[in-house]
Amino acid sequence: NAGVTQTPKFRILKIGQSMTLQCTQDMNHNYMYWYRQDPGMGLKLIYYSVGAGITDKGEVPNGYNVSRSTTEDFPLRLELAAPSQTSVYFCASSYRDRGTDTQYFGPGTRLTVL
Amino acid sequence: KNQVEQSPQSLIILEGKNCTLQCNYTVSPFSNLRWYKQDTGRGPVSLTIMTFSENTKSNGRYTATLDADTKQSSLHITASQLSDSASYICVVSPSYGGATNKLIFGTGTLLAVQP
Numbered sequence: 001n002a003g004v005t006q007t008p009k010f011r012i013l014k015i016g017q018s019m020t021l022q023c024t025q026d027m028n029h030n031y032m033y034w035y036r037q038d039p040g041m042g043l044k045l046i047y048y049s050v051g052a053g054i055t056d057k058g059e060v061p062n063g064y065n066v067s068r069s070t071t072e073d074f075p076l077r078l079e080l081a082a083p084s085q086t087s088v089y090f091c092a093s094s095y096r097d098r099g100t101d102t103q104y105f106g107p108g109t110r111l112t113v114l
Numbered sequence: 115k116n117q118v119e120q121s122p123q124s125l126i127i128l129e130g131k132n133c134t135l136q137c138n139y140t141v142s143p144f145s146n147l148r149w150y151k152q153d154t155g156r157g158p159v160s161l162t163i164m165t166f167s168e169n170t171k172s173n174g175r176y177t178a179t180l181d182a183d184t185k186q187s188s189l190h191i192t193a194s195q196l197s198d199s200a201s202y203i204c205v206v207s208p209s210y211g212g213a214t215n216k217l218i219f220g221t222g223t224l225l226a227v228q229p
Contacts, residue, residue, distance in 0.1 A: 004157070040221060041221060042118065042203070042218070042219030042220055042221050042222075043158075043203075043217075043219040044219075045216060045217070058216070059216075090157050090158075092157070100145075100146050100163050100165060102160045102163065103160070103217070104160075105157030105158050105159070106157050107155075107156055107157050108155070108156070108157050
């Protein structure tokens, strides 16, 4: 299994541009998540999904959108990039099992907005 | 406010030595506590998961302990190797949250193992 894959690895955007961060998992996990990691801070949950067609906001959803049309894919959309969205973005997935599910993380996308 | 605090922020040790990383949390009630290892430029990888009723959990040279009364956890690394150089993140899962898994992440301890 490839696990959780993310593309691109790096991206530089200009203010106001839009882009989609791709995330795919091949473990048939129900749950998928998007986090951002800022320097010196703990990971913050942006959006999550408990299954295809179901998404919900996390702690810091403003400026982002998601969709979950299949079990495997969970793209994150930035519509109007702002410097505050400069961060490292991690996608994760888990198969909920009695509440102690392990989250498996992708390698991350480093985004810079100038 | 639910918080997870880790100490020290950074640590340098010599290869072969042991070390202990600390995690204090104020999350209550909580379901489980996790330790993750994050190599530079990579995503976090799970090391251990302990429920509130467990006191210790091992994964090879990594041993995590949990004291739910004092709300403290530690991660002990035995006979450190150069490959242990990474950030170690303590994560607490509240017992509320419905069907979600709203984890609360610490900021991590950056460990450098030197030859």
